[in-house]
Amino acid sequence: MNRISRRLAPLVGIAAAAIALAGCGASDPGTSDGREAVTMWGSWSGTQVAQLNQQAKAFNDSQSKYEVKYVAQEIVEEKLLTAIAGGQVPDLVLWDRYATALYAPKKALMPIDDLVKKDKVDMDAFYSPAVDELTVGDKLYGLPLLVDNRSLFYNKKMLADAGVEPPTTWEELKTAAEKLTVRDANGKLQRAGLLMDDPGLFNSYLWQAGGELLNKDETKVEYDSPAGHAVLDYWKSLLDAGVYESGFGDGVDAFAQGTAAMRLNGPWALADLDKVDGLDYGIVPPPAGPSGDTAAAMGGFGLVIPQGAKNSAGAWAFMKWWTTEAKNGVDFAKISGWIPANVEASKDPYFTEDEHYAAFIQTLQFAKVRPSVRGYSDVEGKALIPALQKFMIGEISADEALAEATSTGDKILKENRK
Known part of the structure; x- marks a missing residue:
C-alpha cells in the first residue's frame, strides 16, 4: 500500500x-x-x-x-x-x-x-x-x-585432470578445492576451486557442524555457538587457501563458464547447464561436517x-x-x-x-527446513546475511560477525513476538 x-x-x-x-x-x-x-x-x-x-x-x-x-x-x-x-x-x-x-x-x-x-x-x-x-x-x-535443496555440482573433467574424487566431507572439499584452484603467473585467480558467493548457505553448514539455528524455545538465534564458529573458521580456511575471492564471477555463472570447478546449487540450475556445450558435470550430496553430520536446507x-x-x-x-x-x-x-x-x-x-x-x-532424505517462526525470514535477511557479507570481505572478524548477527537477530525475534 x-x-x-x-x-x-x-x-x-x-x-x-x-x-x-x-x-x-x-x-x-x-x-x-x-x-x-x-x-x-x-x-x-x-x-x-x-x-x-x-x-x-x-x-x-x-x-x-x-x-x-x-x-x-x-x-x-x-x-x-x-x-x-x-x-x-x-x-x-x-x-x-x-x-x-x-x-x-x-x-x-x-x-x-x-x-x-x-x-x-x-x-x-x-x-x-x-x-x-x-x-x-x-x-x-x-x-x-x-x-x-542445494547439492554439490562439480566439473567432471576438472576433477579427473586433478586426480580428485567428488568430495564427501568438509576436509575432502577443502583439499579438492585447493587442487582445483588455478591462478596465473601474477597470482590472479583464474579458476575458483569452490564458489563461495552465497552466504545464505550458512544454515546448511551450521547443521552440518552439528548446530541449530534457534534455541529450544525458538526465542533466540544460535549462530554464536561452537558450531557457528566452526563454520566461519572453515570458510576462512578456504579463503586463506585462496580457493575463492569475494566478487569473483559476479554477474556470470562461473561454473557454467568453466571458471569455477565446484559449487553448491539447486535443481533449478539444471536446465541452463544442460544447454552449455561441452560441459560435463556431476552432482553429489553436500559434504558432511566434521563429525559426519549430513544436512541441507529444503x-x-x-x-x-x-x-x-x-x-x-x-x-x-x-x-x-x-x-x-x-x-x-x-x-x-x-x-x-x-x-x-x-x-x-x-x-x-x-x-x-x-x-x-x-x-x-x-x-x-536428510534435508531440513528453516524455522517456521514469525520473523525468522527477517532475521536472515536483515541480521545474518549482512553480517556474513562483511565477514567474507574481511571487514569484520568471525567473532564480530556472529555476535552482530545474534544481537540483531534476537531483537527481530523479540519484536515479532509482540
Missing part, C-alpha cells in the same frame, strides 16, 4: 485495490462453457508461465467442472494482502512455503485441515519438512507442491487458498489433483524440472535413474 498519508493510506489503498483488482485476475464467476473459473496467482513469470499453463490445461482436460487460469503477479505475498483488503482475492496461490509463518497470522490464508480430513488426504505422502513449513500452530494452510513451493476465495472448492480440487497423484507431479517435473514434494513422485525413475536428479533425491 502506498504511504500517501498515514491517516488516509488505509482508505485510499483499499479503494484502489478494489478498482485495480477488478481487472487483474481475481476470481471470475464462470467461463464461456459453463465451467467454474479458478484463478491462480503466483510469482512465476517468463517461460514458467507456459509451464503452469500446460499443467493447468492437463487438469482442465481431466474434468468438466472447473477451469484453472494462471495470472502472474509481482511480490505475490504482499499483493495478496492488498487483494484481501479490497475483497478481490484469487482462488489459489502458488506459494513460497517459507512465507507461511509470516502471512498465516495476518489471516491471509485459509486453514485446510477440515478439507484434508474430509477427503482423507494422506499427509505422510509428502516430505514432512515441507508439511511443517505450511503448518502454523496447530493449523495446516496448504499442500506441499515442489521441493529443492525449500520450495506449496499451494494455498486465500481467505475469502470465492471458489475454494475448485482450488481444492486442483490442489489435490496436482499434489496427491504422483503421476501429475512427475508430469510437471518433465515440463519444469522441479522435484515434486510428493515422496512417491520424487522417487520415480525419472529422478532416481538420472545422474543429476539422483543426488537431490538422496539429499532430500
Whole structure:
C-alpha cells in the first residue's frame, strides 16, 4: 500500500485495490462453457508461465467442472494482502512455503485441515519438512507442491585432470578445492576451486557442524555457538587457501563458464547447464561436517487458498489433483524440472535413474527446513546475511560477525513476538 498519508493510506489503498483488482485476475464467476473459473496467482513469470499453463490445461482436460487460469503477479505475498483488503482475492496461490509463518497470522490464508480430513488426504505422502513449513500452530494452510535443496555440482573433467574424487566431507572439499584452484603467473585467480558467493548457505553448514539455528524455545538465534564458529573458521580456511575471492564471477555463472570447478546449487540450475556445450558435470550430496553430520536446507513451493476465495472448492480440487497423484507431479517435473514434494513422485525413475536428479533425491532424505517462526525470514535477511557479507570481505572478524548477527537477530525475534 502506498504511504500517501498515514491517516488516509488505509482508505485510499483499499479503494484502489478494489478498482485495480477488478481487472487483474481475481476470481471470475464462470467461463464461456459453463465451467467454474479458478484463478491462480503466483510469482512465476517468463517461460514458467507456459509451464503452469500446460499443467493447468492437463487438469482442465481431466474434468468438466472447473477451469484453472494462471495470472502472474509481482511480490505475490504482499499483493495478496492488498487483494484481501479490497475483497478481490484469487482462488489459489502458488506459494513460497517459507512465507507461511509470516502471512498465516495476518489471516491471509485459509486453514485446510477440515478439507484434508474430509477427503482423507494422506499427509505422510509428502516430505514432512515441507508439511511443517505450511503448518502454523496447530493449523495446516496448504499442500506441499515442489521441493529443492542445494547439492554439490562439480566439473567432471576438472576433477579427473586433478586426480580428485567428488568430495564427501568438509576436509575432502577443502583439499579438492585447493587442487582445483588455478591462478596465473601474477597470482590472479583464474579458476575458483569452490564458489563461495552465497552466504545464505550458512544454515546448511551450521547443521552440518552439528548446530541449530534457534534455541529450544525458538526465542533466540544460535549462530554464536561452537558450531557457528566452526563454520566461519572453515570458510576462512578456504579463503586463506585462496580457493575463492569475494566478487569473483559476479554477474556470470562461473561454473557454467568453466571458471569455477565446484559449487553448491539447486535443481533449478539444471536446465541452463544442460544447454552449455561441452560441459560435463556431476552432482553429489553436500559434504558432511566434521563429525559426519549430513544436512541441507529444503525449500520450495506449496499451494494455498486465500481467505475469502470465492471458489475454494475448485482450488481444492486442483490442489489435490496436482499434489496427491504422483503421476501429475512427475508430469510437471518433465515440463519444469522441479522435484515434486510428493515422496512417491520424487522417487520415480525419472529422478532416481538420472545422474543429476539422483543426488537431490538422496539429499532430500536428510534435508531440513528453516524455522517456521514469525520473523525468522527477517532475521536472515536483515541480521545474518549482512553480517556474513562483511565477514567474507574481511571487514569484520568471525567473532564480530556472529555476535552482530545474534544481537540483531534476537531483537527481530523479540519484536515479532509482540
